[in-house]
Amino acid sequence: MLTVERVEKSYRTGGLFARRRKQVLSGISFEWKAGECLGIIGESGSGKSTLGRLLLGIERPDRGSVRWEGRPADERRARRGSVSAVFQDYTSSIHPFFTVEKALMEPLTLRNKRAAIDSRRIDRLLEQVGLDSSYRNKYPHELSGGEAQRVCIARAVATEPRCILLDEAVSSLDGSVQVQVLDLLRSLKTAYDMGYIFITHDIQAAAYLCDRVMIVRDGRIEETVDVDRLRDVQSPYAKKLLDMVMA
């Protein structure tokens, strides 16, 4: 389980020695339970990716806490087996000189340095993301956007975490490829019995994949609602966001 309590985050503005700070997240508290698919939605600049980095322990909050199974997210032990991530920029997520096989081996060998990785494991991972074994020897520049993102997803599931955090992971894919990747995520969720934290500005994509969405505005949680009650949102901002999609 992930527990986020009263998180605050600000950044210095105007250079290294500037005193002024911009508040990016304020009073963020929520829980994510195993198996759940939680959408975090909001407009550009609302603080979604900053929150994602705090959940991954890449950055620390100024105040408040982010804990996986009770341990602070910035402890590697807390994250191991708990969470992995897929980002928007699939081209730079895979080392340009790594074959797909090497890219998939990396998280497995990091987790278990001494174990020899069974090559059937690589084939199985590829198969699960809809790619055949001929992809093992391809380099990132030989992959389409959808294929590269499938490899990133295979990397994320390789260590079988409880949760995958997806930050705008389908946003730069073409419409039909987006739906294919969302369908893939749905099937992997069942196969691996895991959940997602799905960060996006796209309410439709969030509604397709998630059980619950949290609407973030100017670094605060505006409203959290179950997807099947999305039409019942209360806050004027959430209503406006929805109307823009429904129009």
Ligand SMILES: Nc1ncnc2c1ncn2[C@@H]1O[C@H](COP(=O)(O)OP(=O)(O)OP(=O)(O)O)[C@@H](O)[C@H]1O
């Ligand atoms: N490392 C940083 N240093 C300074 N300011 C930052 C930093 N990271 C983010 N910000 C600022 O924090 C605010 C929120 O950014 P963030 O990327 O979290 O928003 P977002 O909702 O993910 O937006 P987008 O959908 O456009 O990626 C922005 O104003 C951004 O300029």
